[in-house]
Amino acid sequence: MKRKIIEREQAFGALLYASGLLAISSTITALVKRGSKLLVADHCYEPSIEFCRKLAEQFELQLTIFDATDLAVFEQYCQQGYDLMLMEVMASDSLAVCDLAAIAKLCQKYQVCSVIDATWSAGITAKPLTLGFDAVVHSCTKFFSGCSDVFLGVVVANQSVFTRLAGYAELIGNHVSSQDVYYILRGLKTLDLRYQHQSILAHKLALNLCEFFACSPNIDAQVNYPTFHPAFHQGSGFCQPEFGGSLVVFSFNWQQGFDFVRFFSKLRLIKCGYSWGGADSLVTYGLRGTATGQRAEFRVHMGLEQPEQIYQELEQALQALMEE
Known part of the structure; x- marks a missing residue:
């Protein structure tokens, strides 16, 4: 399963998680430290935003919620030395369209580590890693499954970020069910x-x-x-x-x-x-x-x-x- 998603997203490596939300929360936790500055798009999945709020309170992070459709304001934030940015390919509640290519370039220009939830695009309508994003998250419960009968998440990333995520996943004892993996493999065929x-x-x-x-x-x-x-x-x-x-x-x-x-x-x-x-x-x-x-x-x-x-x-x- 990991090999198929790596090929689809043109990634260096992939990690499986027990749910999409766990994939997001584990990725964010692995990439921040006390005092980090975190940007989160306002169109993100609400539980993801709430997790970032709780994490910011506990570890004294500087959290800013931003509008991903406003590139000028986003660049101003990037210039302020933010460490990590989280957004979605497409807002699933409003379907607001963002300029993914421009956001990826700004993150690279100002050395902001970029994480994007690409569940909506399913590796078909967008391939964020090829644009310059550092890590891509999918809730496999959605399109990858196709039957809405399994919880599973996956993160694919470039080499440098994957190394950091893999080390953290091993520390927390991250494992998934082989039966759940089978269900996703079945869905990927269609x-x-x-x-x-x-x-x-x-x-x-x-x-x-x-x-x-x-x-x-x-x-x-x-x-x-x-x-x-x-x-x-x-x-x-x-x-x-x-x-x-x-x-x-x-x-x-x-x-x-x-x-x-x-x-x-x-x-x-x-x-x-x-x-x-x-x-x-x-x-x-x-x-x-x-x-x-x-x-x-x-x-x-x-x-x-x-x-x-x-x-x-x-x-x-x-x-x-x-x-x-």
Whole structure:
């Protein structure tokens, strides 16, 4: 399994962990020391950010949460002597697109060790090590597994960082189950086919949602999908920008008459769940505060069901939600 992921990410070495979050937390812990200065992108997985906060408190680290889409401010931070930077290839909650190539160059220029969670890209739409990142983390639970039935994480890195991570992994007694490894090996066989197919279906879903909201002029709606973003191209470090992944995020202005219960009562095929990357379509929801008020925000993971049924079911649920 490690050999296959090393080849996919063009890495020097790989380490397996019992979960994606453990892979991130172990990597960060191995690369910092008391007094280190740590940059963490605000689009990172919330438990990863919370871990960094706890670590900063315990070991007197200087932690700064930054906006990875603002390169000018990021460079200012890099000039201040930060030791380590953590970000994601794609924000899984908002699908904010960052210039990966530019961030990697800035980290190299100012000698900031760079760690990136590339679970979303699955070694297909981005290969961060080839851009200059030092270490890449994957939650194998997502696309690598393909069935959402196993916890496993992996870190691949260049030679200098891998040596540091491997030594720390040995010290803490890091081990994984051979059965879990088998499940990931099974998923890797179909990874490219699944990722490409689900990307096509998700892109169509995003277009359908745009059409749906266009017919609802009273709803201030926004549909986010990577292929819609002008920065999602090879120049920003995305090597297959025709594939935007399986996630679609849409939001609209919140109204008191809206009732989440009506939305979910119409769903049969689509389940309510936080994970993604598997065969089943899932949706999460919440309210996000903005300068102009609250917005209802939904994230849909497009699975492998019949797409027309998913499109129709989601449209019916939205119509029920917006009924007076």
